[in-house]
Amino acid sequence: MTYVSRLRNKKFATNYPNYVTGRTTKKQVIYIPTLVIHECLSRSEEEIRTKLNNWGHSHQMSTEDFLKKWREVNQENYHKFKNLFYLEPET
Structure with a gap:
């Protein structure tokens, strides 16, 4: 089973905090x-709710719709779920 379908360059951090969006800066980027591996969903329901409600993209999704799907997933049925990611499910 493959969990990572392709490698991508992503910006995860910067020591230039004056960026506007997505850690994009005109300063040096080091790859x-x-x-x-991003484990953003391996939290308690309360922690996920807090994360999503305080997230800059919270207006782009329904926290309740996402949590409903999140509650249904378990170790027996996880492989049947598609489009689970909260912001761009199709990715």
């Missing part, structure tokens, strides 16, 4: 040859 490193490593794999990053």
Whole structure:
């Protein structure tokens, strides 16, 4: 089973905090040859609700609709779920 379908360059951090969106800066960007696994959904329901409600993209999604799907997923049925990611499900 493949969890990472393709490698991508992503900006995860910067030490130039004056960016406007997505950590985009006109300063130096350093890429490193490593794999990053983002465990943003392995939290309690309360932690996820807090994260999503305080997130800059919260106006682009329904927290309740997402949490309904999140509650249904378990170790037996996870492979049947598609389009689970909260912002761009199709990705």
